[in-house]
Every structure is written in C-alpha cells, then in structure tokens.
Amino acid sequence: MHVVVVGKLVPDLVEDLEVDASGRGLDRQFLKLVLNEFDEHALEEAVLLKEAHGARVTVLAPEAEGVDDALYTALAKGADRAMKLVGLGEAPSSRQIAAALASALPSLGFDLVLTGVQAADDLDGQVGMLLAGYLGLPHVGVVTGVELDPDGSRARVRKEYPGGWLAELEVQLPAVLGIQAAKQPPRYVPVSRVRQAMKEHTLEELSAEPVPVPRLSVRRLSKPEAAGRAEFLDGSPQEVAAQLVSILVERGLVR
Template sequence: MNIIVAVKQVPDLIEELEINAAGTDLDRDTLSFVLNEFDDQALEQALLLKEAAGGAVTVTVIGVDTTGEIDQALYTAIAKGANRAVKIVGDFEGEGLSSHALARLLADAIQGMDYDLILVGVQAADDLDGQVGPMLASHLGIPHVGVVTGVQLNNGTATVQKEYWGGILAEPDVMLPALLGIQAAQQPPRYAPVSRVRQAMKEAIIDAIEVDEMPVVPLAPVRRMFKPQVAGRAEFIKGNTETIAGRIMAILRERGLLT
C-alpha cells in the first residue's frame, strides 16, 4: 500500500498578522509558517493505515523554502513515520499560488509516483476553500471523497466514514486508487520527539522535483484586505464583592440603565 500525503504550509495564526502596504495581501515578509492542521490529520491517518496494512508513506509539499520551515515540516513527517519526503520547487515567489495551480503542480509531480491512495487535508487554514483535493483527483482521473473522518482498507477498495451537514454520517466504499480529503484522523496527530526530528535531519534525504513551467492560473484579484474592526470590548472587574457591585452599579448608571 503506497500512500501519498500532500501537505501545505500556512501562516501561523497564533502570531499577529500584518497587511502589506498595498492592502491586498498579508505582509509575507513578516510571516512564519506552520503545517496546515488538516494536513497534519491527513498525515496521521496515512501513518495509521501504514501501521495496519503495511506499505510506505510519501509526503509532498510545494513552496519556496527561504527560512527552512518547509524542510522542517518534512523532517518532522519523517520523524513521525513517513518513508519519503518530496519537495516541489520552482518560481513560486509573490502572493502565492491559486488552488488550480497547486492542484496542477501536484498532479504533474504525483503522476510519476506509484500510489494506491492519496490523502490531503479537507481544506487549508489560509483559504478554507477545500478545492485542491477535488481538482487534484480530477487531474489524476481517480475518485474523490471529502470530509473523511475514518478509513478502512479492503481488497482493492476503502470504506470511509464521511461527514455531511447536520451531523449525518455515511460509509461509502470507494475503488482504489482514490483521493480522500481528511477532516480528522482516527486518533489525534502524534508527537515527534525532538531527538527523532534531529535524527531525520541528519539521515533523511528530501527529494526535489523542479517545476520547469508554471501553470497560468492566476489568483483571484483582491481589491482590499483589512483587519476586522473592534465593535466592543469586555471589562474584567477585580476586587471584593462590594467593589465589584459598586463598579457594576456605576456602569449601569453611565448607560442610563439605572437611576
């Protein structure tokens, strides 16, 4: 069983995000990136399937690695149990790649690999559109099932747990090879000890696939990007009971709710 997991680096949402001077995109010079959380779920599901059925897991990623964050994500995947890491490199500078371009680049790279199953995160935290998985499956001519929360491999097929709106669950069978968009793995993503990551950095080799020609699929134009306006605020009142009660009374009087 050969499983490919396509992952993506997204801006770290824990940090303060700044908008560029033109007001059309994030200031990418100040961003730090982390592995998309849904892709981490897809990786965990792939490792669980490998442990249950044997085989190999290959992790692929697209991007320019100016800070080492992409390599770090790939080494971490190997430390968790992936067998191979592949980085698709090319002229990806600028405001990023559209979902159409990402799917085309992944398809071109994956067509030269041996696979039975492809797993992707159901969506990425930076756009939430969930388009790459279905388009990648279309390019490869294989079935696609999205919003998957469980996978059981059979002889030439996979039974998946698929989630619909309203909490409705289904268990369709899909012929392999297939592509699954993972909503959640069957257990939380495992932790990779620092010692294993360092060992992977010393011993593992990241294969590179060079992109000679970029797909001509531009991003949708952004007229304006802005931070949400603060509409209100919360005040935490500290002190003893009398102090808190007095402050509440004062606030109510200020707003004309108490005379």
C-alpha cells in the first residue's frame, strides 16, 4: 500500500498580504510560506494509515521557499519518503501542479493520493480534484476519515454532505481523496526530531514537465471592498464592555 500525500506551501494568512506593482499578483518579496493547513491533515491521515495498516507514505510538494523544512517535518512525523516537485517555476497554479503530477505520478506508482481538500491560493481549482479529473480516477473530496480494507483494494471514506451530515462511501483503489480533517488533529513533532530526520533522510526530486494548461487571465488582485464595515468601539476592556452591553440592552438582547 503506497500512499502519496501531495502538499503545497501557501502564504501564511496570519501575515499581511500585499499586491505587487503589476496589480495582478502577490508581492512575494517578504512572503512567509507554510504548508497548507489541510495538507497537514492529509499528511496526518496518511501517517495514521501507515500506523494502522503499514502503508508506505511518500510526501510530495512543489519547490518553494521553506519546502525543505516542511518536508523534513513530514518525515519526522512518519512519512517514509519526501520529494520536491521541481521544474514548475515560482508559485505554480493548482492546475499546473495537477497537470504535472498527472504525468509524473504514474511512474511513481501509488494506491492512494491524499491532498488537502483546498488551499487558500486555489484560484483555478483544487489540486487533488483536478488531478483526479486528469487521471480519470475515482475521487472524494471533503473527507474526514479514511479506513482501508485489510486486502488494500478499497477504502471507506467519510465525506461531508450539506447541513452537517456525513456519508460513508466506498472507493476502489487507486483513488484520490481531498482531506478536510484527519481522524485526529495533526501531530506535533519537536524540532529535535526534525533535525534527526534531516540527518537520516535525503530529499528527493521529482522532475515535472511543464504541461500546457488552460490559464486564467487575472485582471486585478485587490483587497475586498467591504460591503459594510464595523463601527469600532474603543477604550479599556471595561469601557468597551459597558458600551457594548448598552447596545445589547437597547436592542433588548440583555434584559
């Protein structure tokens, strides 16, 4: 059983994001990149499958500033192999990543591809779902748990449906899954374990042939125009609380 986790680094949304001089792209000069939070869940689910079924886990991410750290951390968490997808240039779109993987992954061989359900920069679609479309493989997105059959031919997955419902689906492998949440929160590994992984492992490279893909023409990237804007209350916590509760009293929400 070979599980491939496809991740990507995205801008840390805790930081301020600025638009570049062209007005159509992100100013990447001081950008801090982190592994997409849903990819962290995909990795966790893969490591859980390894622990339960002895699956081999390969984690793969396009090259980017900070990708080495992210991959060594994945190895420290339990991945067996880590690979950088090279040859796509800076900040490839989801579509470019998916198209490149569609041609590169089959040679790697896999039973299951796990990706984060979505990423903050997925302007042109989600990597996992695009990849499934390209490969013509069965797919399920918005997954919150994966169980494997003992013989490794099928997976049972929990998928979110509308209105807080979940469904259980059965998928024959190979398949592509978009993970919303792992069965348990992504584990934490201390820096010492990551350092150890750096000594024990070497990152591999997977060369991607840039494949022509439909491109979106971005006319403008900008901060959203707020439809409304909060009226801000200032002062000490006590002063703010007094103002706010007065508003609630006025509206009959505190009686």
